[in-house]
Structures are given as C-alpha cells and as structure tokens.
Amino acid sequence: MQFQPMYYDGELFLPKIELNMTLNQSVAIITDLKRKQLLMNQLVDHSQYYLFRAGQSEYMRLTVEELITFLIQVTERKERAALLMDYFVLKEERKVRVKDLSSSKRMYVTLLRVFFAHQPTLVLEEPYFYLEEQDRRQFKRILDDLSQEKQILILTSNLEDALISCDTIYRLNESGFHPLDIRDFEEDKQELQKQDETNITLQKISTKRNDKVILFNPPEIDFIESVEGSILVHVDGENYDCALTLTELEQRLLNFGFFRCHRSYIVNLQKVREIITWTKNSYSLRLNTGKDAVVPLSRSKLSELKALLNI
Numbered sequence: 001m002q003f004q005p006m007y008y009d010g011e012l013f014l015p016k017i018e019l020n021m022t023l024n025q026s027v028a029i030i031t032d033l034k035r036k037q038l039l040m041n042q043l044v045d046h047s048q049y050y051l052f053r054a055g056q057s058e059y060m061r062l063t064v065e066e067l068i069t070f071l072i073q074v075t076e077r078k079e080r081a082a083l084l085m086d087y088f089v090l091k092e093e094r095k096v097r098v099k100d101l102s103s104s105k106r107m108y109v110t111l112l113r114v115f116f117a118h119q120p121t122l123v124l125e126e127p128y129f130y131l132e133e134q135d136r137r138q139f140k141r142i143l144d145d146l147s148q149e150k151q152i153l154i155l156t157s158n159l160e161d162a163l164i165s166c167d168t169i170y171r172l173n174e175s176g177f178h179p180l181d182i183r184d185f186e187e188d189k190q191e192l193q194k195q196d197e198t199n200i201t202l203q204k205i206s207t208k209r210n211d212k213v214i215l216f217n218p219p220e221i222d223f224i225e226s227v228e229g230s231i232l233v234h235v236d237g238e239n240y241d242c243a244l245t246l247t248e249l250e251q252r253l254l255n256f257g258f259f260r261c262h263r264s265y266i267v268n269l270q271k272v273r274e275i276i277t278w279t280k281n282s283y284s285l286r287l288n289t290g291k292d293a294v295v296p297l298s299r300s301k302l303s304e305l306k307a308l309l310n311i
Helices: 033-043 064-075 081-087 103-111 134-147 160-166 181-193 197-203 246-256 298-309
Strands: 006-010 011-015 026-030 049-052 122-124 149-155 169-174 176-180 204-209 213-217 222-225 231-233 238-242 258-262 264-267 271-277 282-287 293-299
Touching: 006 049, 011 033, 026 160, 033 049, 033 149, 033 169, 064 258, 122 293, 134 149, 134 264, 149 160, 169 222, 204 246, 213 298, 222 246, 246 258, 258 293, 258 298, 264 282, 282 298, 293 298
Parallel strands: 026 149, 026 169, 049 122, 122 149
Antiparallel strands: 006 011, 169 176, 204 213, 204 238, 222 231, 222 264, 231 238, 258 264, 271 282, 282 293
C-alpha cells in the first residue's frame, strides 16, 4: 500500500508512505483528522480497498435481521442469516429497527459491512470511537477473524484503539511517519484493557432538556450553535442545552470529524451534503439531516474546509 506525498502551504504535510502489510497482521496509523482524510482520499479509486469512514450511516428503517439478509444477498454470500446473527451476537436485536438501536449498537451494526466486503484490504477510520465496551469487544473479535484472510489498516487518533486492535502501529504527524515500539506500551495496554464504562462516557457530550441530562455520542450530533450566550446542540431536528463553551466542544470533537465553520457554529462534517455559494463573500453548508438544516460558513473558513475535504 502506497501513499503519495502532499504539500500544504508550500510545506510537506503528508510524506510518501509505503506499507508492507500481511495477513494475520492489523496495522494502525495514529494521526490527526486532516491527515486521516487525506490518506482515505488517496485510496478511493482503488478497487482492492474497502473504505469505512467514521460516522458512516446505515439503512435505518430495516430491522437488524433484514439488514443482514440484504447484505448477504447483495454480496452473494452463502451464509444463512440465522447463523450470522449468532456469530454477530445480535439474536436479541434481530427484530429491532436499526434506528431504534442504541447509538453504540447502531454503529456496531453499521461496522458489520466490513465483514461482507469482497476487497482483500479493509481500511477503517475510527472504528472504535463510537462503541461501548461490549460492542467494542465483539467487533474486535470479528476483525481478528477477518485478519486471517484480509489485510486490515486502522486510521485513528486514539492510542488506546490502536493498542487494543493492532500488532503494528505507526505515528503520522508534523515530524513525519514513524513506527512505534509496542513493547513500550505494554503496561499501558494492560491498563487500558481494565478500563470500564467510566472512560467511555468521556466520548459523550452532556446536554440538558426539561431538567433531564441527555448524553449524545458525537456521530449523533448534526451541528452546535451559540445563541445569545447559550450553547445549543442540534440532533435530529431538536436542540438541547449544553454547559460547555464552543471552544471546549471544538477541542473535544476535533477528532470526531467536527469543524468550526463559523465563530458561532460547529458542524459535523459527516452530515454536510452541499457547500452553498450565495454571493462572492457569503457561504453556507447544507446538512443531510431530516430537517435539511443550513448553517453559515465564514469566508475565512472556506479555504480551510476545502483543504480538509481535499476539494
């Protein structure tokens, strides 16, 4: 697997990378959001790679069993749906619609698409970020099985996710592309395996509505705005109060694909469908949500967004 060098503002931003990947070996690259996107974009037109992007969605109206049956049919697999439901540990959820699953279980079901991929190499962006502990263990088991016949590359900004799932780890940053000695992290790995749901809640955004505290996983959020000093988190056409500042939210959500598109707005880039040009100096982002929301895009942020999306 090769990646070509890329330059940003006249400086080398992505060096030339050559990965020698083998079966029974999962490889991780720890890097930031922009470099993850650039790596993924270079693989788009190559038929031997199956790409799973962070925050990818699924057919919400299907039940879990209907979805698995559909995937079997379109990929012409020979397995029976009932047997795969056992293998995926989804018997209890078989009649539940995808949209009615918990956010973690919904992402787990979405990730199962990699099981049906015919390509010899799987490239996954942040597969564990949105999973709670039980779903994380189940998906790791599936990836371990897939690694017997496929090459697996995981792109992440999280050392923990790299340690629990990969044998070979590289770090890609402004200093270049360098391997990490996993032996140096053996104690960290043992400690991470003992962590419980206390750590998982750190990936959630806490909001409040009608005196109830509501926790959202980052992929559920459409956008966040500041209105007269109040911070509103928008999810599925509804808004919820948040005690954090926009700056604090920007830092917490940076590695989840969020972008500060305006001084008063943070948007989930996975939900952006269109960049709208109103005038020479006026732009907006149309989101692919049920309410077809539109948020402003500052002129000063346009070039940064284009570089981030490689357009």
